[in-house]
Amino acid sequence: MHIVVSGGAGFLGSHLCEALLARGDRVTCVDNLSTGRTENLRTVEDHPRFRLVLADVTTWVADADDHVDAVAHLASAASPPDYHRMPLETLLVGSRGTENLLELADRHGARFVVASTSEVYGDPHVHPQREDYWGHVNPVGPRSVYDEAKRYAEAVSMAYARSRGTDVGIVRIFNTYGPRMRAVDGRVVTSFIAQALNGDALTIYGDGSQTRSFCYVDDLVRGLVAMLDSHETGPVNLGNPSERTVASLAELVVALSGSASDIEYHPLPQDDPTRRRPDITRAREVLGWTPTVGILDGLKRTVEWFAGRPEEVREAAEALTGGQPTGRDAVVTATPVDALADHVIVARGDSGPSTRLDERLAARPAA
Ligand code: NAD
Numbered sequence: 001m002h003i004v005v006s007g008g009a010g011f012l013g014s015h016l017c018e019a020l021l022a023r024g025d026r027v028t029c030v031d032n033l034s035t036g037r038t039e040n041l042r043t044v045e046d047h048p049r050f051r052l053v054l055a056d057v058t059t060w061v062a063d064a065d066d067h068v069d070a071v072a073h074l075a076s077a078a079s080p081p082d083y084h085r086m087p088l089e090t091l092l093v094g095s096r097g098t099e100n101l102l103e104l105a106d107r108h109g110a111r112f113v114v115a116s117t118s119e120v121y122g123d124p125h126v127h128p129q130r131e132d133y134w135g136h137v138n139p140v141g142p143r144s145v146y147d148e149a150k151r152y153a154e155a156v157s158m159a160y161a162r163s164r165g166t167d168v169g170i171v172r173i174f175n176t177y178g179p180r181m182r183a184v185d186g187r188v189v190t191s192f193i194a195q196a197l198n199g200d201a202l203t204i205y206g207d208g209s210q211t212r213s214f215c216y217v218d219d220l221v222r223g224l225v226a227m228l229d230s231h232e233t234g235p236v237n238l239g240n241p242s243e244r245t246v247a248s249l250a251e252l253v254v255a256l257s258g259s260a261s262d263i264e265y266h267p268l269p270q271d272d273p274t275r276r277r278p279d280i281t282r283a284r285e286v287l288g289w290t291p292t293v294g295i296l297d298g299l300k301r302t303v304e305w306f307a308g309r310p311e312e313v314r315e316a317a318e319a320l321t322g323g324q325p326t327g328r329d330a331v332v333t334a335t336p337v338d339a340l341a342d343h344v345i346v347a348r349g350d351s352g353p354s355t356r357l358d359e360r361l362a363a364r365p366a367a
Pocket residue numbers: 006007008009010011012013030031032033034035036037055056057058073074075076077078079093097115116117118172173174175176177
């Protein structure tokens with residue numbers, strides 16, 4: 001199968017590209033590197049069935065002759081500091097980007113899976129969250145650029161399914177963590193791990209009694225692949241139902257990383273959900289999917305991965321002090337890439353298999 005993965009240079013997308021190539025698919029990754037990075041593609045960049053298209057999915061026009069069997073639409077900022085820093089881009093990739101890729105899937109009669117989020121439930125009044133709960137979302141709060149973009153992405157996907165018969169699948173992903181997240185990402189698992197490894201204080205927002213349910217990346221990717229292979233419309237929750245407080249996560253990270261870090265408290269960001277836990281009955285029933293990696297094992301693997309990147313972890317220290325950055329204060333963490341408008345295709349063998357993808361990009365002439 002030929003599968004287009006938007007956002008394939010990001011955390012989840014790069015693991016998905018890897019899993020699809022491993023089972024024999026051909027993969028076109030489309031990414032603008034706004035929060036992704038080419039080093040996430042190290043394991044696949046020279047694979048003969050892999051291709052990276054550097055493009056913004058809100059304007060990308062796919063090659064009409066290249067048949068597509070499935071589209072996995074993962075492109076979007078996902079970390080709160082990222083979408084606070086890029087509010088308009090986040091709304092656009094959820095709206096126009098989703099429409100653009102739905103058109104592509106519709107033209108090819110392809111399967112279309114969109115990565116929605118537990119954020120569509122907002123600060124939920126129903127616990128745990130089942131897919132038939134409509135949510136409690138502030139449409140004008142700071143998180144709304146992400147929440148409403150994803151709600152629109154779901155709505156437009158359903159409109160294509162109903163009006164055009166497009167083979168749509170919606171997955172609502174709950175907090176997922178693992179290797180290839182950026183140390184400066186700003187999400188809680190990476191921040192706590194980087195802070196612990198640096199011996200800095202762990203920054204808890206609020207009193208730490210808010211809960212999340214953390215899923216390890218390998219489990220999540222299995223769920224995404226199962227959704228791609230099915231004709232299930234969903235929405236289907238994908239996440240690990242094991243729920244814990246942010247305070248207990250902090251304790252666990254300190255213990256696992258053998259750190260002597262203190263805890264520091266900062267204001268709870270506006271509209272920060274109080275609790276979150278997926279009901280995964282539907283995923284079990286329609287996809288036969290269930291997560292298998294527990295938090296101890298998953299965190300250990302993630303701590304080890306970050307411990308192997310001391311420079312990145314050290315460099316993140318300054319960005320991770322204080323409370324959650326918002327709006328113009330948010331730290332710029334993106335890979336600077338110019339000349340994206342030309343939709344560069346960086347195919348395998350561009351300048352020899354021994355050249356790294358990031359070196360090839362750097363060697364491109366400026367626009
Ligand atoms: P990420 O930031 O690591 O990856 C997102 C990728 O999308 C990046 O590579 C980025 O460069 C790319 N991108 C963004 N806008 C783009 C555009 N306009 N054109 C092309 N590429 C673009 O985030 P992630 O954690 O890997 O999340 C992937 C998807 O899963 C997102 O849609 C996110 O909303 C969803 N999701 C993730 C989680 C999680 O916990 N990781 C939870 C819920 C939903």
